[in-house]
Amino acid sequence: MTGAELLLRSLEAEGVEKIWGYPGGAIMPVYDALLDSPIRHYLTRHEQGAAFAAQGYARSTGEVGVCMATSGPGATNLVTGIADAYLDSVPLVAITGQVPRHLIGTDAFQEVDMLGITLPIVKHSYLVTEPESIPQVVRQAFATAREGRPGPVVIDLPKDVAQAEVPGLPEAGLPEKCAPAIGLFGAPSAATPPDPPGADGLADATELLRASQRPVIYAGGGVEKGAAVDALRRFVAGTGIPVVHTLHGLGGIASDHPLFLGMLGMHGTRAANHAVQECDLLVAIGVRFDDRATGKLSEFAPEARVIHLDIDAAELGKLRVPHAAVRGDLRLALDALERSLDIEPWRQQCREWKQRWQWRYDAPFDEVYAPAMLRQLSQQAPSGSFVVCDVGQHQMWVAQHWCFEHPRQHLTSGGLGTMGFGLPAAIGVQIAHPEATVLNVTGDGSILMNVQELATIRRYNLPVKIVVLDNSALGMVRQWQECFFDNRESEVDLSDNPDFAEVARAFGIPALAIDRTQQVAGALDLLLESRGPMLLHVHIDRQANVWPLVPAGANNSQMIETSQASQSKPVTASL
Amino acid sequence: MSGSLALDISPGTSALERLLSVVRRRGFHVDALQAVRNHHKNRSLTVELTVSGERSVEVLSRHLSNLADCRLVAVHADSECSARRAS
Numbered sequence: 001m002t003g004a005e006l007l008l009r010s011l012e013a014e015g016v017e018k019i020w021g022y023p024g025g026a027i028m029p030v031y032d033a034l035l036d037s038p039i040r041h042y043l044t045r046h047e048q049g050a051a052f053a054a055q056g057y058a059r060s061t062g063e064v065g066v067c068m069a070t071s072g073p074g075a076t077n078l079v080t081g082i083a084d085a086y087l088d089s090v091p092l093v094a095i096t097g098q099v100p101r102h103l104i105g106t107d108a109f110q111e112v113d114m115l116g117i118t119l120p121i122v123k124h125s126y127l128v129t130e131p132e133s134i135p136q137v138v139r140q141a142f143a144t145a146r147e148g149r150p151g152p153v154v155i156d157l158p159k160d161v162a163q164a165e166v167p168g169l170p171e172a173g174l175p176e177k178c179a180p181a182i183g184l185f186g187a188p189s190a191a192t193p194p195d196p197p198g199a200d201g202l203a204d205a206t207e208l209l210r211a212s213q214r215p216v217i218y219a220g221g222g223v224e225k226g227a228a229v230d231a232l233r234r235f236v237a238g239t240g241i242p243v244v245h246t247l248h249g250l251g252g253i254a255s256d257h258p259l260f261l262g263m264l265g266m267h268g269t270r271a272a273n274h275a276v277q278e279c280d281l282l283v284a285i286g287v288r289f290d291d292r293a294t295g296k297l298s299e300f301a302p303e304a305r306v307i308h309l310d311i312d313a314a315e316l317g318k319l320r321v322p323h324a325a326v327r328g329d330l331r332l333a334l335d336a337l338e339r340s341l342d343i344e345p346w347r348q349q350c351r352e353w354k355q356r357w358q359w360r361y362d363a364p365f366d367e368v369y370a371p372a373m374l375r376q377l378s379q380q381a382p383s384g385s386f387v388v389c390d391v392g393q394h395q396m397w398v399a400q401h402w403c404f405e406h407p408r409q410h411l412t413s414g415g416l417g418t419m420g421f422g423l424p425a426a427i428g429v430q431i432a433h434p435e436a437t438v439l440n441v442t443g444d445g446s447i448l449m450n451v452q453e454l455a456t457i458r459r460y461n462l463p464v465k466i467v468v469l470d471n472s473a474l475g476m477v478r479q480w481q482e483c484f485f486d487n488r489e490s491e492v493d494l495s496d497n498p499d500f501a502e503v504a505r506a507f508g509i510p511a512l513a514i515d516r517t518q519q520v521a522g523a524l525d526l527l528l529e530s531r532g533p534m535l536l537h538v539h540i541d542r543q544a545n546v547w548p549l550v551p552a553g554a555n556n557s558q559m560i561e562t563s564q565a566s567q568s569k570p571v572t573a574s575l
Numbered sequence: 576m577s578g579s580l581a582l583d584i585s586p587g588t589s590a591l592e593r594l595l596s597v598v599r600r601r602g603f604h605v606d607a608l609q610a611v612r613n614h615h616k617n618r619s620l621t622v623e624l625t626v627s628g629e630r631s632v633e634v635l636s637r638h639l640s641n642l643a644d645c646r647l648v649a650v651h652a653d654s655e656c657s658a659r660r661a662s
Contacts, residue, residue, distance in 0.1 A: 115589055119596050124643040127588050144643055314637040 024070025026097030051081020056428025072110030087415025204324035212281035221248025222286020228330035251404035299555035390422035390446030420449025578632030603628035
């Protein structure tokens with residue numbers, strides 16, 4: 001058995017069935033061994049596409065995603081995807097080829113120090129120097145990727161290690177499969193559970209809850225990562241505390257829940273931001289006080305005491321010192337917290353804010369109004385559909401207007417904010433959930449970042465539905481230049497975009513283009529009824545902006561809903 | 576704010592490099608560093624580290640505890656003293 005074969009046997013022992021990757025020189029022994037392995041390899045057309053497809057698989061299943069590339073440029077092309085996984089706590093194992101051991105450090109062909117390059121963006125990394133250590137490395141890598149706060153792990157494999165003969169490793173020598181700590185959609189598994197929450201922190205939290213008159217739950221991506229969605233819903237039902245979500249928390253409670261006030265932060269709802277700024281207790285669950293959520297940190301929830309619950313001790317007190325810190329299993333923590341609160345006047349106040357500032361969709365113009373179209377799409381899409389975004393204005397419109405059922409059905413690059421994430425991530429989601437409707441909502445800037453993956457969609461005939469919102473500009477940057485740089489547009493014009501419908505057809509994917517509101521209903525019907533992949537190219541107003549907006553460095557009560565320079569439709573495009 | 580940390584880290588590839596990378600990225604300067612190979616404890620490295628920065632040394636210690644290489648982190652900041660076993 002070779003090192004490459006041993007690697008694949010070790011991956012199989014971890015339950016790996018699918019890998020995304022791209023072959024090349026130093027990883028060739030592994031690709032040769034793949035021919036004799038039950039693991040299915042999906043060839044993307046760029047290594048970054050492989051990393052994001054593996055992420056799509058991981059984010060939508062809770063399992064570890066695996067991507068693979070050769071040394072040098074293959075490896076560095078994975079780096080953005082690895083960093084993205086690190087910032088969003090996604091369990092990912094990236095396997096990279098490396099030059100033979102005797103050439104490491106000699107500036108050999110396609111040699112880069114992958115371990116060094118990725119040090120600050122991984123939970124851990126390995127340079128495999130002994131073939132016999134491969135099973136142990138793989139076992140540890142998967143355990144590290146999935147346990148506690150999930151994240152990416154790199155395994156850098158020199159070519160000669162992959163080619164080395166490993167003397168007859170018996171079955172007993174392979175590691176036992178490590179079941180995920182948390183199964184699909186929160187089902188507990190037999191693996192080592194997270195630490196139970198500390199009793200002192202829970203006691204402090206209970207005191208704070210009892211004393212509160214105006215509490216707000218601020219829940220983020222850690223809720224889903226900790227399989228605590230059901231526990232959160234029980235806690236909300238038991239306490240009646242109004243809820244705001246971060247971008248990654250969306251779906252923690254359903255978007256139509258009467259206690260849900262919306263997303264908070266830079267593009268949050270007025271009701272959510274107002275409630276947080278006025279609350280006397282902030283119950284922060286699985287959040288990291290990210291600047292996009294908090295605005296000016298020193299003025300965030302200024303009157304609030306804070307209960308912070310998180311699996312990661314390093315988040316507690318990192319940016320805001322909590323009055324009660326609870327580290328450990330969020331499910332146990334939420335179920336242990338006080339339930340009987342007397343806060344009806346506050347609930348009523350929040351309901352009034354939500355009613356007063358609800359979204360409007362009555363755009364009086366003929367151009368497609370993206371928020372209304374996205375709202376309609378989310379309402380028409382079958383239950384259980386996945387929406388996979390890219391980064392920019394369309395991403396925020398989805399966050400604001402989509403009807404979310406569960407956080408795992410909303411995939412978005414939140415921490416790193418990576419344009420080009422959406423299309424390849426949708427590929428991973430569709431492969432993981434072949435029967436589900438998978439919608440990739442992207443922009444004209446984002447789709448060209450990884451447009452080559454249309455070939456992957458065609459190759460595997462994946463029925464991904466792609467919606468390109470085309471404003472002929474880098475819309476979010478243009479909006480900021482309009483609002484904060486005196487409307488001086490710098491390198492945001494994309495009026496020479498290709499015809500995206502023709503691009504899709506060139507890859508063998510059916511496509512349709514629309515530019516009028518009255519075309520929306522028919523186009524969405526066609527999109528959702530199509531059996532295979534389809535691309536819908538939607539021309540929208542170049543000047544359309546995302547409102548409200550909290551300027552960088554301002555506090556969340558300082559939302560703006562139009563810019564003085566803007567000549568767009570401020571009334572209908574705002575709250 | 577400055578403080579001293581005592582760490583026990585595994586002898587794996589890049590363990591010390593990884594440790595110092597976290598210290599830098601989390602906003603601290605290294606004022607003093609001593610690393611000694613412990614031949615009686617699985618060849619782990621015992622590291623004594625003095626750092627300074629604007630942020631909490633206690634929070635830094637929790638970041639360091641998250642490192643797979645880190646087995647034990649103890650903080651000595653002013654009169655404060657605590658120890659944390661890496662999880």
